[in-house]
Amino acid sequence: MYSEKVMDHFSNPRNVGEIADASGVGEVGNAKCGDIMKIYLQIEDNIIKDVKFKTFGCGAAIATSSIATEMIKGKTVEEALELTNKAVVEALDGLPPAKIHCSVLAEEAVKAAIEDYMKKQGKEVKTSEYVGHEPNEEECCSKCERKCH
Amino acid sequence: MYSEKVMDHFSNPRNVGEIADASGVGEVGNAKCGDIMKIYLQIEDNIIKDVKFKTFGCGAAIATSSIATEMIKGKTVEEALELTNKAVVEALDGLPPAKIHCSVLAEEAVKAAIEDYMKKQGKEVKTSEYVGHEPNEEECCSKCERKCH
Amino acid sequence: MNGTRAIYMDHAATTYTKSEVLEEMLPFFKENFGNPSSIHKFGRDALKHVDIARVRVAKALGAEPSEIYFTAGGSEADNWAIKGAAYANKSKGNHIITTNFEHHALLHTCEYLEKEGFEVTYLPVDEHGLVSIEDVRNAITEKTILISIMYANNEIGTIQPIAEIGKLARDKGIYFHTDAVQAVGSVKIDVKEQNIDMLSLSAHKFYGPKGIGVLYVRKGIKLINFVHGGAQERGRRAGTENVPGIVGLGKAIELATENLEEQSKRLMNLRDRLINGVMEKIPYTRLNGHPVKRLPGNVNFSFQFIEGEALLLNLDMKGIAGSSGSACTSGSLDPSHVLLAIGLPHEIAHGSLRLTLGAVNTEEDIDYVLEVLPEIVYKLRQMSPLYEKVKGGNTNV
Amino acid sequence: MNGTRAIYMDHAATTYTKSEVLEEMLPFFKENFGNPSSIHKFGRDALKHVDIARVRVAKALGAEPSEIYFTAGGSEADNWAIKGAAYANKSKGNHIITTNFEHHALLHTCEYLEKEGFEVTYLPVDEHGLVSIEDVRNAITEKTILISIMYANNEIGTIQPIAEIGKLARDKGIYFHTDAVQAVGSVKIDVKEQNIDMLSLSAHKFYGPKGIGVLYVRKGIKLINFVHGGAQERGRRAGTENVPGIVGLGKAIELATENLEEQSKRLMNLRDRLINGVMEKIPYTRLNGHPVKRLPGNVNFSFQFIEGEALLLNLDMKGIAGSSGSACTSGSLDPSHVLLAIGLPHEIAHGSLRLTLGAVNTEEDIDYVLEVLPEIVYKLRQMSPLYEKVKGGNTNV
Numbered sequence A, B: 001m002y003s004e005k006v007m008d009h010f011s012n013p014r015n016v017g018e019i020a021d022a023s024g025v026g027e028v029g030n031a032k033c034g035d036i037m038k039i040y041l042q043i044e045d046n047i048i049k050d051v052k053f054k055t056f057g058c059g060a061a062i063a064t065s066s067i068a069t070e071m072i073k074g075k076t077v078e079e080a081l082e083l084t085n086k087a088v089v090e091a092l093d094g095l096p097p098a099k100i101h102c103s104v105l106a107e108e109a110v111k112a113a114i115e116d117y118m119k120k121q122g123k124e125v126k127t128s129e130y131v132g133h134e135p136n137e138e139e140c141c142s143k144c145e146r147k148c149h
Numbered sequence C, D: 001m002n003g004t005r006a007i008y009m010d011h012a013a014t015t016y017t018k019s020e021v022l023e024e025m026l027p028f029f030k031e032n033f034g035n036p037s038s039i040h041k042f043g044r045d046a047l048k049h050v051d052i053a054r055v056r057v058a059k060a061l062g063a064e065p066s067e068i069y070f071t072a073g074g075s076e077a078d079n080w081a082i083k084g085a086a087y088a089n090k091s092k093g094n095h096i097i098t099t100n101f102e103h104h105a106l107l108h109t110c111e112y113l114e115k116e117g118f119e120v121t122y123l124p125v126d127e128h129g130l131v132s133i134e135d136v137r138n139a140i141t142e143k144t145i146l147i148s149i150m151y152a153n154n155e156i157g158t159i160q161p162i163a164e165i166g167k168l169a170r171d172k173g174i175y176f177h178t179d180a181v182q183a184v185g186s187v188k189i190d191v192k193e194q195n196i197d198m199l200s201l202s203a204h205k206f207y208g209p210k211g212i213g214v215l216y217v218r219k220g221i222k223l224i225n226f227v228h229g230g231a232q233e234r235g236r237r238a239g240t241e242n243v244p245g246i247v248g249l250g251k252a253i254e255l256a257t258e259n260l261e262e263q264s265k266r267l268m269n270l271r272d273r274l275i276n277g278v279m280e281k282i283p284y285t286r287l288n289g290h291p292v293k294r295l296p297g298n299v300n301f302s303f304q305f306i307e308g309e310a311l312l313l314n315l316d317m318k319g320i321a322g323s324s325g326s327a328c329t330s331g332s333l334d335p336s337h338v339l340l341a342i343g344l345p346h347e348i349a350h351g352s353l354r355l356t357l358g359a360v361n362t363e364e365d366i367d368y369v370l371e372v373l374p375e376i377v378y379k380l381r382q383m384s385p386l387y388e389k390v391k392g393g394n395t396n397v
């Protein structure tokens, strides 16, 4: 069901952890729906020097968190804002349809962390302008309602 | 599905044939329903000296005809009139429920032949008084209507 | 049976499971026994092979794998197709068209729906068992939501003009289902070319295992579920997948379609040898079904003046396994509804014999039947009060 | 999985087919492959073995052979029982009583019937998954025609007071069905003593093959047919009999009931060793289901702060096959409706693990799980933003 890439990132997740005095922290999702992602950024000179994550969620949630952190590490803030859920899915060699929402969460977690950083910097950014994912039926709330059939 | 007794009488039916100048002939059943039994009696001094049958019908129809002829051969007319379908079934070590009607036909064929003999003798006999079988749902007409379920 | 002969000529009732098929199935009982819904390795392995089978079925029918749904056999597939389409589309209409000589899985389902307020037209067939396109066209009303006509008849083997009926239905925007239980593995099928919306099949008719079948459902067809429950089969047919059965079905359909032309030519030769021999040797005999548009392995005769069961039992004692009417009625007392539908009088319908040839049959088998059958018919006729009335004459009907 | 370990602890999802069972099945694929409806020798042989299996099932349940109907599995049996009884008795009433934590084969069938005008009461269960007899009694109205309550739950293993419910239903003249798919082979059942009118079972849960099940229907119970068609199963369930499957089911149920006590004692020991070990070693853990009234092989935990699928995949990589919730949801995103029914909050329901023990499991397997599982839970908690918030504390819930 999962690609080898997903299994690799799931079983050896990169960048797990916290950053003590993070430049920005973003948390998305909720426990009721079964996934929460929290991303910590350390930004210097507009460059993402370090990034860590903590995730409560399924295999895909962990794998997307892991690969998303890798994809933005060393990038500028603006480059990181360009990250889309589609890019995450591609980097993982695909995800099962029911798990696409995890890639959306990963994208949103990165943006939330950057937003937090921006705010701390006194800049105002509507990261939602950058949100690259298409409206998705599998969003959390509908998801929690889904029945087994 | 059939007992050994049935298979024996079916594969080696006793008394198949006709009697040229029979004392009495009885035919029951109809082709539409898939079975016809015709019984020929040669009666001397009130004793059934010889009996033959011809049957169009299933294995049970042939076997019940065969055993019925054996059961009445050498008997008096009155004894033969006592033949019941139940006795036929027992003599064959049983019949499947759907085939019980064949034993009824055999009983009726014997009685019809005796009735014919009586008539020729100028005696009037209501053989139906002797008919020993119980009313049966599997009678021909309902039978032909039966559906495959 | 007595003696050592065992000649099986009842392939339309069921077939043995081929060795190659059984071999592919075996690992899924004890080793790869996982539930395909489980996410662990046992489950994923099973799921993979279910999907391989699905692809094989799709290929054999010219369908997409996503259009294949596994069921417990032909009867369930028929029930699902008819009830599922009827209830899903009852806002559009309540009228169903079928024929009067379908398999009971179709007929009894339709009778049930009649009690539930649906209207069903049972089209007649001609003396060879063919339905007329004109009749189908004329039966269509504004309320018609479904046409279901069997691909090939199980008793007399007649093959219907499926592509034409499919085109007619498609043009009118009416769903078209075909019960192809007897056709799959014997006739080339392409659901796209033939405009088939739904199709039923059953593995045990083409050397696969019993208890497993398929309903093909074209993408976009509205159908309510029949077996409700778990999310198996993309949420459309509940129940833990019969993995060995599915794997066997996949292999069997692949084998059957690979060898289709060759095998069907071989069977046609045997069939025609049997037909010609019997017609020559046994008077008062009728060949039921279409002379040409018939299944390669199907032979069906009516022998006047005798009754089918007695015939079958005699054949059985000689080691020949045949049937009289459909398997489901062959223990019963009714004349076959199929033979009545093609216009046979009851008394002639009672004397029918179906011999259906398959992979195991040889020319020697045919010759043996041609040796034994005339004697048996003769013996039973000698015993028959109907024959006595005829005497002489020698016309085949 | 990596390494060579392959520890299967998902017997509630499905079991392997035992060698003795498979061996009895094998002749019915290639040699005794006849259709039981055929009257020739091939058919009669098959029929004989179908009847032997029927007797074995009847014996295992304390029923009469004539009360046993073979189906394609537990789901079909459930669908048939519920829909069949509902439609056959709708003149008497339209009310059905069940629980909110049945298998989906029951729940989705009931939801379907609700759309068709039936009224369904879904009784709650307590924190251990037990339904209260008082609740059942209070739910009964004049219109109640059917009570269906599962014998043992597939996720948490809770065993219901079936005999009491049966008695209540019998006293009130209401049909009582029980889904015993998880109970058969694990618990002693007697349909007469327990006043059960209908009972569903499925062979692949007790070391028989997949794709075959039984609906027991007490004599006299009014039920309309579900699969319409041929006259198989005394005219009540159409479709060519899955003879190898039926033979396998017969053997499997015989084996399972023969060894029931011994096997269940063994499993309870393993189960309790596992439960005690885990509760001791892993904090923030809840045992779901009843401490005593539970299936001998069922273990179900919720581990706070982590998610079930991630847990399963990690176990799978260590060669341990378990499940999270029912098999049918284990690929899905929903928390199990069963765990919600016993009152778990969503976030805790998400972190559940079901390990179901069976014939192949040993003490070494348990010890291996006790070695591996705590590490995995620890690792996932370290990764969890929920755990971070807790710190310290060591209360099991």
Ligand SMILES: Cc1ncc(COP(=O)(O)O)c(C=O)c1O
Pocket (backbone or CB within 6 Å): C238, C239, C240, C241, D012, D072, D073, D074, D075, D076, D078, D103, D105, D150, D152, D153, D154, D179, D180, D181, D182, D202, D204, D211, D213
């Ligand atoms: C309690 C219960 N009922 C019904 C079923 C359905 O049985 P099957 O999958 O064999 O149709 C299952 C298992 O899947 C079950 O555990």
Ligand SMILES: Cc1ncc(COP(=O)(O)O)c(C=O)c1O
Pocket (backbone or CB within 6 Å): C012, C072, C073, C074, C075, C076, C078, C103, C105, C150, C152, C153, C154, C179, C180, C181, C182, C202, C204, C211, C213, D238, D239, D240, D241
């Ligand atoms: C034409 C036709 N339809 C449906 C069926 C039913 O298939 P099954 O017995 O596999 O359910 C059969 C065979 O029995 C058949 O010949």
